[in-house]
Amino acid sequence: MFIDIHGHAYKKLGPKQDGHIHFVTPEQLLPRYDELGIERGCLLPIINPEVYVPQSNEEILEICERFPDRFIPFCNVDPRALTNSPEAPLDYLLRYYRDQGCRGVGEVMPNLPFLDPRVQNLFKHVEAVGLPLTFDISARIGGDYGLYDDPGLPQLEASLRRFPKLIILGHGPAFWAEIAPLETPLDRDGYPSYPLKEEGVVPKLFRRYPNLWGDLSAGSGYNALARDPDYAVRFLNEFQDRLLFGSDLCAADQPVPQVAFLQKLKAEGKISEATFNKIARENAIRLLGL
Numbered sequence: 001m002f003i004d005i006h007g008h009a010y011k012k013l014g015p016k017q018d019g020h021i022h023f024v025t026p027e028q029l030l031p032r033y034d035e036l037g038i039e040r041g042c043l044l045p046i047i048n049p050e051v052y053v054p055q056s057n058e059e060i061l062e063i064c065e066r067f068p069d070r071f072i073p074f075c076n077v078d079p080r081a082l083t084n085s086p087e088a089p090l091d092y093l094l095r096y097y098r099d100q101g102c103r104g105v106g107e108v109m110p111n112l113p114f115l116d117p118r119v120q121n122l123f124k125h126v127e128a129v130g131l132p133l134t135f136d137i138s139a140r141i142g143g144d145y146g147l148y149d150d151p152g153l154p155q156l157e158a159s160l161r162r163f164p165k166l167i168i169l170g171h172g173p174a175f176w177a178e179i180a181p182l183e184t185p186l187d188r189d190g191y192p193s194y195p196l197k198e199e200g201v202v203p204k205l206f207r208r209y210p211n212l213w214g215d216l217s218a219g220s221g222y223n224a225l226a227r228d229p230d231y232a233v234r235f236l237n238e239f240q241d242r243l244l245f246g247s248d249l250c251a252a253d254q255p256v257p258q259v260a261f262l263q264k265l266k267a268e269g270k271i272s273e274a275t276f277n278k279i280a281r282e283n284a285i286r287l288l289g290l
Contacts, residue, residue: 002259003284004033004041006107006134006171006217006246007071009063014053023052026063028252030070036259038247039281040069042288044107044134045076050145051109057097064101072288074134075102078110079118086117091125098129103288106134106169111141113148114155123159127166132287134215137172139188146172151185153178153201160209167287169244170202171215176224178202179235191223196231206239213287214239216279217246222257233270240275244283 009026023046024032033041045060046052057075064073075097082088094105105126112119126133137156138146149155153175160168170176174188180196182188202224205212215221225232236243247256266276284290 001037001039001281002245003281003290004038004217004247004249005169005244005284006215006248007041007043008046008248008250009043009060009071010055011059011063023250024252026067026071029249030067032249032252032256033070036247036256040072040290041247042072042074042104042284044074044104046107046109047076047078048109048111048145050111057102061097061100061102072290073100073102074104074106075100075131076106076108077122079108079112079116079122080110084118086121088118088121090122091128094125094129094131098131102131103290104132104134104169107171108133108135108147109145111138111145111148113141114159119147120159120162123163123166127163130165132167132169132213134169134171137170137174139174139185146174149174151178151182151188153205157205157209160205160212164209164211167211167213169213169215171217171221171246171248173220175202176220179224179231180228191219191227193223193227195228203235203238206242210242213242213244213283215244215246216258218248221246221248222261225261226257229265233265236265236271236279237275240271240278241283243279244287245280 010023043060047054060073064071136146138144138148141148177188178200179202180200265271
Protein backbone atom coordinates (compact mmCIF):
# COMPACT_ATOMS: atom_id res chain seq x y z
CA MET A 1 0.00 0.00 0.00
CA PHE A 2 1.07 3.57 -0.75
CA ILE A 3 0.89 6.85 1.14
CA ASP A 4 0.39 9.75 -1.24
CA ILE A 5 2.59 12.72 -0.30
CA HIS A 6 0.81 14.99 -2.79
CA GLY A 7 -2.94 15.12 -3.27
CA HIS A 8 -5.62 17.75 -3.89
CA ALA A 9 -9.36 17.95 -3.30
CA TYR A 10 -12.06 20.60 -3.24
CA LYS A 11 -15.13 20.13 -1.07
CA LYS A 12 -17.23 21.61 -3.85
CA LEU A 13 -16.01 22.07 -7.40
CA GLY A 14 -15.62 25.56 -8.74
CA PRO A 15 -15.72 26.70 -12.36
CA LYS A 16 -13.62 24.95 -14.93
CA GLN A 17 -11.12 27.40 -16.37
CA ASP A 18 -9.35 27.29 -19.73
CA GLY A 19 -6.08 25.47 -19.29
CA HIS A 20 -7.06 24.10 -15.89
CA ILE A 21 -8.53 20.74 -15.08
CA HIS A 22 -11.53 20.36 -12.81
CA PHE A 23 -10.15 19.35 -9.43
CA VAL A 24 -11.63 16.31 -7.72
CA THR A 25 -13.84 16.14 -4.68
CA PRO A 26 -12.84 13.78 -1.86
CA GLU A 27 -15.68 11.48 -2.91
CA GLN A 28 -14.10 11.24 -6.40
CA LEU A 29 -10.58 10.84 -5.05
CA LEU A 30 -11.20 7.93 -2.68
CA PRO A 31 -12.26 5.40 -5.38
CA ARG A 32 -9.03 6.20 -7.26
CA TYR A 33 -7.07 5.65 -4.07
CA ASP A 34 -8.75 2.27 -3.63
CA GLU A 35 -8.01 1.36 -7.25
CA LEU A 36 -4.34 2.35 -6.97
CA GLY A 37 -3.71 0.84 -3.53
CA ILE A 38 -3.24 4.19 -1.77
CA GLU A 39 -4.17 3.87 1.88
CA ARG A 40 -3.80 7.54 2.84
CA GLY A 41 -3.03 10.81 1.12
CA CYS A 42 -1.88 14.29 2.03
CA LEU A 43 -4.19 17.08 0.85
CA LEU A 44 -2.33 20.24 -0.14
CA PRO A 45 -4.47 23.39 -0.24
CA ILE A 46 -4.29 25.53 -3.37
CA ILE A 47 -4.18 29.09 -2.11
CA ASN A 48 -2.24 31.02 -4.74
CA PRO A 49 -4.37 32.96 -7.23
CA GLU A 50 -1.90 32.18 -10.03
CA VAL A 51 -3.13 28.60 -10.02
CA TYR A 52 -6.88 28.32 -9.60
CA VAL A 53 -9.72 29.52 -7.41
CA PRO A 54 -8.01 29.63 -4.00
CA GLN A 55 -9.23 27.43 -1.19
CA SER A 56 -8.80 27.79 2.56
CA ASN A 57 -6.80 25.72 4.98
CA GLU A 58 -10.07 25.27 6.86
CA GLU A 59 -11.59 23.50 3.85
CA ILE A 60 -8.74 20.97 3.89
CA LEU A 61 -9.09 20.49 7.64
CA GLU A 62 -12.83 19.91 7.25
CA ILE A 63 -12.29 17.27 4.53
CA CYS A 64 -9.68 15.52 6.66
CA GLU A 65 -11.98 15.55 9.69
CA ARG A 66 -14.64 13.81 7.59
CA PHE A 67 -12.19 11.13 6.40
CA PRO A 68 -9.55 10.95 9.17
CA ASP A 69 -8.36 7.47 8.18
CA ARG A 70 -7.72 8.44 4.56
CA PHE A 71 -6.54 12.06 4.40
CA ILE A 72 -3.72 14.00 6.08
CA PRO A 73 -3.94 17.81 6.12
CA PHE A 74 -1.26 20.21 4.92
CA CYS A 75 -1.62 23.96 5.37
CA ASN A 76 -0.50 26.73 3.07
CA VAL A 77 0.37 30.39 3.52
CA ASP A 78 1.04 32.80 0.68
CA PRO A 79 4.33 34.66 1.32
CA ARG A 80 2.48 37.89 0.48
CA ALA A 81 -0.03 37.28 3.30
CA LEU A 82 -0.73 39.74 6.11
CA THR A 83 1.60 42.61 5.11
CA ASN A 84 3.06 41.71 1.68
CA SER A 85 6.50 42.30 3.15
CA PRO A 86 9.58 40.31 4.27
CA GLU A 87 8.68 41.16 7.86
CA ALA A 88 5.25 39.49 7.82
CA PRO A 89 4.74 37.49 11.05
CA LEU A 90 3.75 34.29 9.26
CA ASP A 91 4.89 32.12 12.16
CA TYR A 92 1.71 32.57 14.17
CA LEU A 93 -0.40 31.39 11.22
CA LEU A 94 1.82 28.37 10.70
CA ARG A 95 1.82 27.44 14.38
CA TYR A 96 -1.95 27.69 14.48
CA TYR A 97 -2.40 25.28 11.59
CA ARG A 98 0.31 22.94 12.88
CA ASP A 99 -1.56 22.78 16.17
CA GLN A 100 -4.76 22.02 14.24
CA GLY A 101 -3.07 18.89 12.90
CA CYS A 102 -1.44 19.99 9.65
CA ARG A 103 1.67 17.90 8.91
CA GLY A 104 3.31 20.02 6.21
CA VAL A 105 3.18 23.23 4.19
CA GLY A 106 2.35 23.39 0.51
CA GLU A 107 1.92 23.29 -2.30
CA VAL A 108 3.76 26.63 -2.37
CA MET A 109 3.08 28.04 -5.85
CA PRO A 110 3.26 31.85 -6.01
CA ASN A 111 5.02 33.02 -9.15
CA LEU A 112 7.86 34.70 -7.28
CA PRO A 113 11.60 33.96 -7.28
CA PHE A 114 12.88 31.62 -4.58
CA LEU A 115 15.10 34.46 -3.38
CA ASP A 116 12.31 37.02 -3.19
CA PRO A 117 12.60 38.30 0.41
CA ARG A 118 8.95 37.44 1.06
CA VAL A 119 9.52 33.81 0.01
CA GLN A 120 12.65 33.64 2.15
CA ASN A 121 10.60 34.98 5.05
CA LEU A 122 8.09 32.16 4.57
CA PHE A 123 10.91 29.59 4.48
CA LYS A 124 12.37 31.05 7.69
CA HIS A 125 9.08 30.72 9.54
CA VAL A 126 8.30 27.23 8.20
CA GLU A 127 11.75 26.10 9.37
CA ALA A 128 11.11 27.57 12.83
CA VAL A 129 7.71 25.87 13.12
CA GLY A 130 9.25 22.53 12.12
CA LEU A 131 7.11 21.47 9.15
CA PRO A 132 8.29 20.16 5.75
CA LEU A 133 7.52 22.30 2.70
CA THR A 134 6.50 21.25 -0.82
CA PHE A 135 6.95 23.70 -3.69
CA ASP A 136 6.07 23.81 -7.36
CA ILE A 137 8.48 25.55 -9.67
CA SER A 138 8.35 27.60 -12.84
CA ALA A 139 10.83 28.48 -15.56
CA ARG A 140 9.42 31.99 -15.96
CA ILE A 141 7.94 34.96 -14.19
CA GLY A 142 4.49 35.84 -15.49
CA GLY A 143 1.88 33.72 -17.21
CA ASP A 144 2.56 30.75 -14.95
CA TYR A 145 2.47 29.51 -11.36
CA GLY A 146 5.25 28.21 -9.14
CA LEU A 147 8.39 29.62 -7.60
CA TYR A 148 10.89 30.82 -10.19
CA ASP A 149 14.48 29.61 -10.41
CA ASP A 150 17.20 29.93 -13.02
CA PRO A 151 18.70 27.01 -14.97
CA GLY A 152 20.86 25.01 -12.59
CA LEU A 153 18.55 25.80 -9.62
CA PRO A 154 20.90 28.25 -7.87
CA GLN A 155 18.10 29.95 -5.93
CA LEU A 156 16.86 26.64 -4.58
CA GLU A 157 20.41 25.75 -3.58
CA ALA A 158 20.83 29.05 -1.77
CA SER A 159 17.59 28.35 0.11
CA LEU A 160 18.67 24.85 1.06
CA ARG A 161 21.91 26.27 2.39
CA ARG A 162 20.28 29.16 4.24
CA PHE A 163 17.67 26.98 5.97
CA PRO A 164 19.41 23.68 6.77
CA LYS A 165 16.69 22.50 9.16
CA LEU A 166 13.89 23.10 6.64
CA ILE A 167 12.98 19.91 4.77
CA ILE A 168 12.11 20.96 1.23
CA LEU A 169 10.32 18.55 -1.10
CA GLY A 170 11.38 19.10 -4.71
CA HIS A 171 8.54 18.89 -7.21
CA GLY A 172 7.56 20.13 -10.66
CA PRO A 173 8.89 20.09 -14.23
CA ALA A 174 11.63 22.69 -13.83
CA PHE A 175 12.97 20.75 -10.85
CA TRP A 176 12.83 17.18 -12.14
CA ALA A 177 14.02 18.10 -15.65
CA GLU A 178 17.40 18.80 -14.08
CA ILE A 179 17.96 15.21 -13.04
CA ALA A 180 20.11 15.40 -16.20
CA PRO A 181 21.93 18.36 -17.83
CA LEU A 182 19.59 20.43 -19.96
CA GLU A 183 20.18 20.35 -23.70
CA THR A 184 18.46 23.74 -23.89
CA PRO A 185 16.94 25.96 -21.16
CA LEU A 186 13.47 25.44 -22.67
CA ASP A 187 13.67 21.77 -21.67
CA ARG A 188 12.80 22.98 -18.18
CA ASP A 189 9.28 23.74 -19.39
CA GLY A 190 8.28 20.15 -20.09
CA TYR A 191 9.29 16.53 -19.88
CA PRO A 192 12.63 15.86 -21.60
CA SER A 193 12.62 12.43 -23.21
CA TYR A 194 16.33 11.98 -23.89
CA PRO A 195 18.20 9.52 -21.65
CA LEU A 196 20.84 10.61 -19.19
CA LYS A 197 24.37 10.88 -20.53
CA GLU A 198 25.51 12.31 -17.22
CA GLU A 199 23.95 13.44 -13.96
CA GLY A 200 22.33 16.81 -13.66
CA VAL A 201 22.13 19.18 -10.73
CA VAL A 202 19.28 17.40 -8.89
CA PRO A 203 21.25 14.35 -7.70
CA LYS A 204 24.17 16.63 -6.84
CA LEU A 205 21.89 18.74 -4.66
CA PHE A 206 20.56 15.59 -3.00
CA ARG A 207 24.12 14.59 -2.06
CA ARG A 208 25.07 18.04 -0.82
CA TYR A 209 21.92 18.94 1.12
CA PRO A 210 20.28 16.35 3.40
CA ASN A 211 17.28 18.67 3.79
CA LEU A 212 16.31 18.13 0.13
CA TRP A 213 13.72 15.38 -0.35
CA GLY A 214 11.97 14.31 -3.54
CA ASP A 215 8.23 14.33 -4.32
CA LEU A 216 7.88 11.83 -7.18
CA SER A 217 4.33 12.86 -8.10
CA ALA A 218 2.82 14.11 -11.35
CA GLY A 219 4.11 13.79 -14.89
CA SER A 220 7.32 15.53 -13.89
CA GLY A 221 8.25 13.03 -11.20
CA TYR A 222 7.33 10.07 -13.38
CA ASN A 223 9.24 11.44 -16.37
CA ALA A 224 12.36 11.92 -14.27
CA LEU A 225 12.36 8.15 -13.67
CA ALA A 226 10.88 6.77 -16.89
CA ARG A 227 13.10 8.71 -19.32
CA ASP A 228 16.05 6.49 -18.29
CA PRO A 229 14.93 3.47 -16.23
CA ASP A 230 18.50 2.23 -15.71
CA TYR A 231 19.50 5.50 -14.09
CA ALA A 232 16.20 5.59 -12.19
CA VAL A 233 17.22 2.38 -10.42
CA ARG A 234 20.49 3.95 -9.29
CA PHE A 235 18.75 7.16 -8.22
CA LEU A 236 16.02 5.36 -6.27
CA ASN A 237 18.50 3.14 -4.50
CA GLU A 238 20.93 5.94 -3.62
CA PHE A 239 18.29 8.31 -2.28
CA GLN A 240 15.77 5.76 -1.02
CA ASP A 241 15.57 7.46 2.40
CA ARG A 242 14.43 10.82 0.98
CA LEU A 243 12.11 9.94 -1.92
CA LEU A 244 8.33 9.84 -1.56
CA PHE A 245 5.58 8.40 -3.71
CA GLY A 246 2.99 10.91 -4.79
CA SER A 247 0.14 11.12 -7.25
CA ASP A 248 -0.76 14.82 -7.63
CA LEU A 249 -4.18 13.52 -8.65
CA CYS A 250 -6.29 16.47 -9.76
CA ALA A 251 -8.69 15.06 -12.35
CA ALA A 252 -10.72 11.97 -11.56
CA ASP A 253 -9.43 10.10 -14.63
CA GLN A 254 -5.78 11.18 -14.34
CA PRO A 255 -3.27 8.32 -14.72
CA VAL A 256 -0.71 7.63 -12.00
CA PRO A 257 1.98 5.58 -13.78
CA GLN A 258 4.34 5.75 -10.81
CA VAL A 259 2.43 2.89 -9.18
CA ALA A 260 3.11 0.35 -11.93
CA PHE A 261 6.63 1.67 -12.53
CA LEU A 262 7.74 1.16 -8.92
CA GLN A 263 5.97 -2.19 -8.65
CA LYS A 264 7.69 -3.40 -11.82
CA LEU A 265 11.13 -2.43 -10.52
CA LYS A 266 10.42 -4.33 -7.30
CA ALA A 267 9.09 -7.39 -9.16
CA GLU A 268 12.22 -7.46 -11.35
CA GLY A 269 14.50 -7.21 -8.31
CA LYS A 270 15.93 -3.86 -9.42
CA ILE A 271 14.89 -2.27 -6.16
CA SER A 272 14.47 -4.30 -3.00
CA GLU A 273 11.22 -4.67 -1.13
CA ALA A 274 12.76 -2.61 1.67
CA THR A 275 13.58 0.22 -0.76
CA PHE A 276 10.13 0.01 -2.33
CA ASN A 277 8.44 0.20 1.06
CA LYS A 278 10.46 3.25 2.07
CA ILE A 279 9.48 5.16 -1.06
CA ALA A 280 5.90 3.89 -1.10
CA ARG A 281 5.02 4.70 2.51
CA GLU A 282 7.67 4.46 5.22
CA ASN A 283 9.47 7.71 4.40
CA ALA A 284 6.14 9.55 4.58
CA ILE A 285 5.40 7.97 7.96
CA ARG A 286 8.79 9.06 9.26
CA LEU A 287 8.70 12.56 7.76
CA LEU A 288 5.17 13.38 8.90
CA GLY A 289 5.24 11.56 12.23
CA LEU A 290 2.26 9.37 11.35
